[in-house]
Amino acid sequence: MSITGEHAGKLHQLRQPTFTELYLPKLVTVWREGYGLSDFRADVFAGLTVAIVALPLSMAIAIASGVTPDRGLYTAVVGGFIVSLLGGSRFQIGGPAGAFIVLVAVTAERHGVDGVILATMMAGVVLIAAGLLRIGTYIKFIPYPVTVGFTAGIAVIIFASQLRDLSGITLAGKEPSEFVPKLVALAGGLNTINPSAIVVAVVSIAIIAALRRLRPSWPGILIAVVLAAIATAVLSLPIETIGSRFGGIPRELPSPVLPAFSLAKAKAVLPDAISFALLAAIESLLSAVVADGMTGRRHRSNCELVAQGAANIGAALFGGICVTGLIARTATNIRAGARGPLAGMLHSVFLLLFMVIAAPLASYIPLAALAAVLVVVAWTMAEKQEFATLLRSSWGDAVVLLATFLLTIFRDLTEGILVGFALGAVLFIHRMAEMTGIEERSPLVADDRPDDGNGERVRYDSGLAVDRDVLVYRITGAFFFGAASAIGGVLDGIADKRKALVVDFAAVPFLDSTAANVLGRVAAKSHRQGIRLFITGASPAVRRALLTHGVTPPLARYRETIERAVADIKAAPGVNASAVDEPVG
16 A cells, blocks of 8 residues: 655655654643633633533443442543643543443443452553554554444443433342343333433433534533433432432542552453553544544644553542543534643543532432433444445445444454454455456556556656645555555645645555545545545546545545546636536446
């Protein structure tokens, strides 16, 4: 896999960055760029906005994970502060994540809360080691169907974990953590359903959904939880609350304490710690990529992993659970106008203030309302459109997707990721063999040719090399998940100062869903910045894959040749706007 362009030589002239440059926190970078009072005001507002969202979510995630709600708040306060302080992403928000609910609940059931805290600290050490060894670069190689599959699987498990509190079911024994036994146990308790809990949950979901549609800038989750708490207290509803189940939450952070440690205990929780670290790495880097796409900035993966590791160690010292980057809260941070990492640090400070001020009121929050919050979270994170797109894109992607999805639900998250990745690699090998036999005109590795050629060579056009408006890049070879991150990183940054970008696929025999998704993000970013994107030389199969994943007009225009694309770009804007995309093949 290679990518070449008229200015490609400049990519090889870049000096190797030093260790300090690679691991310098974005906080320092932002400060050096110039940070004024207006930036501080923007970060204060963004931090407050995210804290309002994080307050009920942190408690809800902790409860669903099988621990007390205060541990979710400790995680958001301490872990979130460290993520922003040391991280390699300018806008990342850290804290407890819905994706961890299953892992934490299973670990708590097997090893107790002390085991969860020890596993969290060990995961932090693993993440720091991974960052220092620069493994963060390779985590980006996880195929897109695997990411969508385990995310959708987690969403299903989160929904199942909230059925008890949503309906107010009372169980004779402890609720099982495994998916099928959980459903069986809940079915056996249907005769204990509490109508009041169902009404509170349904109304809470309706409020959140309505406010997202009618008043998207309002903190719908917090409003729904507060109204539910008021209604429960005023009407004396017979449903469980934070106070009745947990006795409320404390008004201050506990003193830092090392978790109980022994070699036997560490050995027992090691598999859980590795699972925590793997998921934290994937989730945090996905969140950082989303932030990059929304802002046009670039995160440093390995610096981010080191920060995530430090945050997990810090959270464990204060009795918290796993920390990772949070896509929804990071996006909220950006939309609220954040300018730098200080917004994330202030979000933690505001959360601590909320704990001090509002702790007595938290006792009235009904668990049905918090369950409703997590149901909304599960619905949002399920990536339903992407799931459907992958199912119809190709049989291979569908197999990888469904295998990861089903294994995540019925077996284990880590197993689902590993099997999905292995299937993705096998699928790539199969496609390579298939392309070698079918695409004779597009070999995977081009043979050397004499300079005189056979009439196919054209004169070198030096005009493209110095053109200040148009940048032409040619991708050569299979464009698949192993190369998608590197190619996407190049395409994401090279055309910022150009009016148009031409990406030539004439020498690409095939691309997979991961690569198509990466190009979709590049197309969306270019469209937002007013850069016209033209795709040339795409075979029918390649073009079909790109169209399936949303690389469609007006985000991108398709032409048969580079020359035709450049000619359209040089024409009057009206000509380009009305041009009809050419059929390929």
